[in-house]
Amino acid sequence: MKNYQLFFASIHEPKKLAAFRLLPIGKVFQYVFLFVILSTLVSFIRFLTGDIDLFGSSQELIDYAATVGGLLYPMAFVLQLVISTFYLFIRVSFFGLVGLGLLKIFKRRGEYRHMWRTSAVSITVPILVSLVLDIFHVESAFNFPLTAIIHIVYLALATNYYPKQPQAKVTRA
Template identity: 45%
Template sequence: MVKHKQIFIDSLIHPKKLAAYRLLTIGKTIQYVFLLIAILTIYPYIQFLTGVTETSFNIQGLTEYVKDIQWLLYPFALVLLTLSSTILLFLIISVYAYVGVVLLKLMHRRGEYRHMWRTAALAITWSTLLTVLFSILNITSIFSNLPGILITISILILASTKYPKIPRKK
C-alpha cells in the first residue's frame, strides 16, 4: 500500500509516476486531497487566531460584540475555512481533470475522467504549496495563480505521456 508521504514526494518530483497512481483507490486519493485541504486551511486559521485579520472590525460596537462571542467564532471559522477550501479544491481538481481528458484525447492516450481526476488531484500539490507560500508572503494578484496553473498543466501533460496509447485501427 502506498503511503501519503510517498504520494506527496512523487507528486512534487516525479510527475511521470502520477500516471501509475491513476489506479489508486478513490478513497486514498480523497484522503490525499484532504491533506492538501488541511495545508490550505491551517495558515488562514492561524492568521484568524492571531488577530491578523481583526483589523477589518473598525466599528466599536461590532468589535465588542465579536470579543463577547469569540469562543464561538473560532470553531465556526475553522469549519467555514475547511468547507470553503474543500469545495474550491474539489472544483479546481474537477476542472483540471476535464483539461486532462482533453489532453489525453489530443495525445491519443487511453484514459477516463476518473483516472484523470486522480492524476489531477495529485498534480495540484505544487499549486497548493504555492498558494500557501504566496499567502504567507502576502502576494495576492491574478498573476500569483498563474505559476500554479502552468505547473499543474505541465504535470498533467507529463503524466499523460505515461498513459497507454490508443491502439490504431487497421
C-alpha cells in the same frame, strides 16, 4: 502506498503520477484532505495572528464578532475547512477536465476518473506554491494563473505516460 510516498513521487516523478490513476479513490480523497487540512490551518493561523482582518469592513460584523465571543474561533475554523474543501475539490475536478483535453491532444487513452485521480495527486506542487505565495502576501492576481500553469504542466507530463490510443485499422474493399 503511504501518503509521504505519494507526496514525494508527485513532486518529481511524472511516470508515477500517471500510475496513480489506478489508486483507490479513498486513498486519493485521503491525500487531498491532507492539503485541505494544511490550507485550513495556514488560513486559520493567519486569522488568529491578525494577519487577515475579516471584520474591518463593517461595524455590524464587528458587533457580531463581539457578541459571539469565544465561539468565533471554532466557527471560523469550520467555515475555513468547508471553504477549503469546496475549493480544492472544484479545482481538482476542473483540472481533471483539462487533463481529459490533454489526453485527446496527446492521443492517449484514459477516462475522466483516471484524470481526476492524476489531477488530485498532481495538485501537490501548485498548492504548496499557493500557500507560500499566500504566506508572503504576494498579490492574489498572480496566485491562480501561476499555480494553474504549474498544474497543467504536471498533468501534461503525466499524460505522456498514459497508454497510447490504438491505431485505427484501415480495411480495403
